[in-house]
Amino acid sequence: MIIDNTKPHIDKAHLHQLLKQMLRIRRFEEKCAQLYTQEKIRGFLHLYIGEEAIAVGVMKSLTKDDAVLATFREHGHALARGLEMNKVMAEMYGKVTGSSRGRGGSMHIFDSDLRFYGGNAIVAGALPLAVGLALADKMQNKQNVTVCFFGEGAVAEGEFHESLNLAKLWQLPILFVCENNGYAMGTALEISESEQHIYKKAQSYGLDVRQVNGMNVVDVESVAKHYCDAIRQGAGPCLLECTTYRFRGHSMFDTQLYRSADDVKKWKDKGPIVKLKNWLQANNELSPHELQQIESDVAKEVDSAVAFAEQSAFEDESDLCLGVYTEGKI
């Protein structure tokens, strides 16, 4: 891991914090996978395991007034944005104490106070929303950044192209973050895109673009910070392509016929958590005791989130039709 002078101030405490954030997401989702097999969590469950560095790295540069949009694989983004783990876990359970009162589930986590606007399960469906949120900020002379995460599968959708064009045309304060994990569900990038360098597509719309190793949290943080600063100063929309890999299947139903176990192992060996941990240990910046402390803090948080979700109630069926219109306010 190379740390140069243009990067944000990196010290031991900061790196420990990054590691802890990534571990919170990893352990939370490992628990979710386990709960899924116990049928506590149902529906689709898309795990972010392997990609944690991106949400954690990008989110570090945001203020509380910035807006965030993500996909159906958004547990990590929600936790990194600062949603309470209890609320996110309760949402996975479909309980009324969940971040969306259980109405959304795994794919639709929202928190309007944190300007976390989902949780969108239509591939590329959030990109036009990001354009609108950024347009609203610009029209109201606010200095906010809108960050929109999406996978490389979204690039094949028309809404990706329409949104990038609109964002540049209107010079909007948006950071598009493409999490390129190589597969749109089971379809490899090679068989879905004629031009496989995603940043080049964005470049053709006039966006400032950068490709970064999405397995290196420090690199992601550094480039995201550079872009967020620039966008706040009026640079217009930018796109950050993060190369990454998901270690688990697309969802819990995925038998992964489209890739080899060898490939998965190769990527796991250079995963974001192991990478940071190894670097810290090699430089004597992470003692066994410190690691144990982080792991035990995270385990405690996950356990209490599960207990919270277990103890929470389901929403009363008589409230079913509330929240469709404002008149039927929940």
Next chain:
Amino acid sequence: MNTDIQNNDNKTTETLTYREAMRLAIQESMVADERVFLVGEDVGNYGGCYAVSKGLSEQFGPQRIIDAPLSEAGFVGAGVGAAIGGMRPIVEVMTVNFSLLALDQIVNNAATLRHMSGGQLSIPLVIRMATGAGKQLAAQHSHSFENWYAHVPGIKVLAPATVADARYMLSMALADPDPVVIFEHVMLYNNSEPMPTTDDCADMHKAQVRKTGSQISLITYGGSLGKTLEAAAILEQQGICAEVIDLRCLRPLDTATVFASVNKTKRVLVVDEGWRTGSLAGEICALVAEHCFWSLDAPPKRQCSIEVPIPYPRHLEQAVLPKVEQIVESAMELVTNGQAMS
């Protein structure tokens, strides 16, 4: 726009076209609330495909009258996002056929985000679009898909059929905290009417009795109101007193007004420019059958469009659409049969 001074009490009666009324409504809303802006294809420099926004760009500038590229999903979705972000967008889509390119944003985002987020988000968005046949624009510019939108919980659907409604429904839609889709029938734009002197237009959710009657309820909306009123006048000459209901709001439906009328007249004919199968007319007939069955003297009936894509030649286009003579004939049949039954 003509303004005639009617008397000395400072009361004026303006005679406006539907197009001018809609323009005035947009203009007033933009003056009253700086969060309101208009975005759509050719709304600025061109003045709007149907000239509704003509002159507004000069008044408000390109920052608030925004010409969008041909990206329906993109700019409709941007409207949804801007509404969440605190603005009050009016999005113009050229025709209902083009709105299908934005259906994802309307149905999957605008209609769902409030509920899916557990009630956290509000989407005060207005989407206006032209609808309907009559201008020989063939099978990709002439359809009526109001029922598709009226099927979706989470949005509201309006069909202003009169110039007064064109004048006053927009500001009600903008004041509504939820997404509202407004359908403007292309054959209405040149209609002109004197405006009421006050803005006490009925609430946008309410159906209106446009002609009172006692023997049959003719229920309609949007571009079919004129034909239905014309049919009612002919029926009147033939001694049949028909009541005409203008639905105005297609979701949520004002069923109370519909049921009150049908319970009084005991017969119902629904006139709807949509195709018959799965039509709004079918929904109204089903509701009437469920709620007014024991009042009925005749089976509910529908006058809808023939189920073909709209053809180009005038005679064939007109052959598709509900016609005044058909409405008269169907109404007479219902009244006559009903009398035979009772």
